[in-house]
Amino acid sequence: MKLIELFAGIGTQRKAFEEVFEQCETIAISEIDSRPLKIYQHLFNTCPNLGDITKIQSLPKADVWTYSFPCTDLSIAGNKQGFMGKNSSLIYEVLRLLKNSPKPQILIMENVSNLVSSKFITGFNQWISLLEEEGYNTFWLKMKASDYGGISIRNRVFAISILNNKSYVFPKKEMSQTVVKDILLPPTAECFVDNYEYIEYPYNYKNSIKICDYNNGGQGNRIYSINGKAITLTATGGGKGGSSGLYLRKEGLYKLSGIEMARVMGWNLDDAIKMSQVATNRELGFCLGNGIDLTVFTKIIQELKNQSLI
Numbered sequence: 001m002k003l004i005e006l007f008a009g010i011g012t013q014r015k016a017f018e019e020v021f022e023q024c025e026t027i028a029i030s031e032i033d034s035r036p037l038k039i040y041q042h043l044f045n046t047c048p049n050l051g052d053i054t055k056i057q058s059l060p061k062a063d064v065w066t067y068s069f070p071c072t073d074l075s076i077a078g079n080k081q082g083f084m085g086k087n088s089s090l091i092y093e094v095l096r097l098l099k100n101s102p103k104p105q106i107l108i109m110e111n112v113s114n115l116v117s118s119k120f121i122t123g124f125n126q127w128i129s130l131l132e133e134e135g136y137n138t139f140w141l142k143m144k145a146s147d148y149g150g151i152s153i154r155n156r157v158f159a160i161s162i163l164n165n166k167s168y169v170f171p172k173k174e175m176s177q178t179v180v181k182d183i184l185l186p187p188t189a190e191c192f193v194d195n196y197e198y199i200e201y202p203y204n205y206k207n208s209i210k211i212c213d214y215n216n217g218g219q220g221n222r223i224y225s226i227n228g229k230a231i232t233l234t235a236t237g238g239g240k241g242g243s244s245g246l247y248l249r250k251e252g253l254y255k256l257s258g259i260e261m262a263r264v265m266g267w268n269l270d271d272a273i274k275m276s277q278v279a280t281n282r283e284l285g286f287c288l289g290n291g292i293d294l295t296v297f298t299k300i301i302q303e304l305k306n307q308s309l310i
């Protein structure tokens with residue numbers, strides 16, 4: 001199995017493929033940001049980076065390309081210029097490369113759920129038509145991580161495009177009983193935000209539990225119970241909670257550490273610790289907030305294998 005990761009980030013795609021396929025070789029990636037790249041290199045020891053996608057002429061033969069392209073022009077928090085925006089228009093580089101390279105059997109995309117909102121669905125459907133002209137059938141679904149075994153309520157769109165008139169069926173929903181308190185490590189001074197009276201909330205593995213706003217509220221200034229699911233990590237989270245938001249612990253009010261944020265995104269403890277060896281909490285918040293939920297992505301890849309599509 002040969003994989004190419006475009007817009008690779010920290011390599012969530014590669015990690016998922018390596019979990020599912022014994023034989024998996026990542027033959028090339030494209031990424032320009034040194035923050036995810038140093039984490040990628042440390043996690044996998046190899047980083048076959050071709051750099052800026054706009055400068056790549058063609059790609060070598062591979063079975064799968066992943067292209068979780070920048071969401072900055074599509075997300076609710078962004079400037080909403082859509083597929084014509086400076087960053088999100090990089091999706092068309094994938095089309096250019098498809099025309100100039102041996103076509104992979106499968107293309108996989110992940111992006112913000114706003115991609116299929118009334119504002120952007122026409123552009124997304126046009127993208128699907130462009131892929132159809134190249135021979136691909138596309139299947140997409142909005143998936144909330146907690147519905148598929150994840151710890152957070154992150155809601156994202158996943159699209160699988162396949163050559164040769166083949167179909168793909170997404171994994172079935174399956175919740176896990178894990179909540180935030182299950183992945184917490186002993187609290188650290190760096191993540192401490194304020195003293196706060198502890199209140200125990202009933203355990204709820206189906207959703208996050210909002211307690212109240214902190215100060216003036218707003219993103220990153222909302223307090224959640226550790227007895228529920230985690231809220232969605234954001235790359236550039238504002239407020240006292242930064243990327244993770246705020247959680248009420250017995251010891252006071254805390255944001256999540258980099259290791260805890262990696263756990264929220266489905267990474268095992270060993271990998272989460274490894275990431276923290278080369279990146280600060282803030283950098284990890286940025287990279288993981290930009291990233292893909294590993295639990296969900298692994299299930300999607302497992303289905304490709306189960307359905308003998310690779």
Ligand SMILES: C[S@@+](CC[C@H](N)C(=O)[O-])C[C@H]1O[C@@H](n2cnc3c(N)ncnc32)[C@H](O)[C@@H]1O
Nearest residue numbers: 007008009010012031032033052053068291292
């Ligand atoms: C949504 S993030 C992908 C994160 C990745 N899926 C993960 O799990 O870590 C998009 C990535 O595209 C990268 N990017 C932006 N412009 C690029 C370009 N011209 N060439 C290659 N990568 C680019 C960004 O640095 C960012 O890491």
